Amino acid sequence: MIDLLIRGGLVLTLEPNTLQGPVYADGAVAVEGNRIVAVGPTAEVEAAFPDAREVIDARGRIVMPGFVCTHTHMPYVLGHNMPVDFSQLHSFWDMLQKMGWKWLEDLTTAQGVYAATRYAAAKMLKSGTTTVCELVEAPIALGRSPSPLQCSAQAVEEIGIRAQIGFEVTERVLGVPVLERLERANAEKGFTENLAFLEKHPPRNGSRVEGRLGVHTAFTNSYQTLRQAREVADTYDCGIEIHVAEIPRVFLVEKFGKSAPEVLEETGLLGPDVIAAHCIDLTDGDLEILRRNGVNVAHTPMSNSLGGNGVARIPHMLELGINVTLGHDCFFTLDYSQYFRYMYLLHKAHNANPMLIPPFQALDIATGNGARAMGLDDEIGSLKVGKKADLIVIRPDSPTPTTPESVISFFTMTFEGRQVEHVIVDGRVVVKSGRLTTADEDEVHAACLEEAKILWRKNGILI
């Protein structure tokens, strides 16, 4: 007897990718433990596995692998809608130093990390994101117990999303402009936090929560720290998550005489185990550096638009064969469909070319490419026998028929996170009929609200 049978749905395998992956109009997925043991036409799967402990009737639904978010900061939800003085934000530089650091990250406690991560993970699961690459930024929480990474992992463990988690290594000094002074000792604190976590949550040990080394940027770290990051990544085989070229290229060129990709290549940090978020203001030469080092790009179009940072050259990267994935930074809603659609439309508008990023490519970016970037492509990103059972069941409620011919366009045109009905991660049903099964949603929400109030009060907001 198997543990779970999902039957009668329109099954998108996306294996090996969206264009070539079989689609079953009346399909089923069989799950035993945390693995997929069969995918195919319902009649065939049911003949092979006639008994299941739990059956999900997916008639009229889409069954597919969950979405992969390759870059975010879940504690950022504490700053959602915060009534700060936007007139102080004249540039992205202001936004980073004030909204990002002074008003948010530099005030976030371990308790805030825990409450916000539970809330964000729950919302992400409910709208179809089953895997996230999380970069925790909470410097005042370092060196205390519980540590910020422990709190992040505990939240992720409880809510049930799959995650790689790291703490950003940075030499930045709280309250001091980064151009004025950096301190190596701060990077050491970040390394200590990451190393303790990597010892407890080593990558590739089959667990749902893994460590990944977090590094802030090329401009908030010395060459010594960037070199050390590569050593740690090699020692632990954990990969690196880092922000690259979120700020204008000229800033780094003025400081180092080199662009961010040039600095990172010179220090040896780049490689196919690196997820580089943003990658906006880059020349052809910079893109070539990313390509030849096999770097994965986490595209974050909405937060880049918010900061007026410009538009990353995603179509060009795809042409070069760079592995492009989708992240979100947790600045806005946690509904992946919004970032997905924004990415799908942005490059068409920006380049006045409707042929860019066709629907099948957008879906690959959101699933298989993300799995590859995280080094998890043998485990997740498509529905295949032997892979981990991370999948979602969507009730499209579209005004038109959802068929094997129309289903790919459904995602770019009408998909919304609220249509996600059931979510399975690691073989466990974590969302059933739109409700989280792993925690009390009202309690998770209330706890996040309390932590948000604490953080807002630190900013002088009376609440």
Ligand SMILES: [Zn+2]
């Ligand atoms: Zn970020």
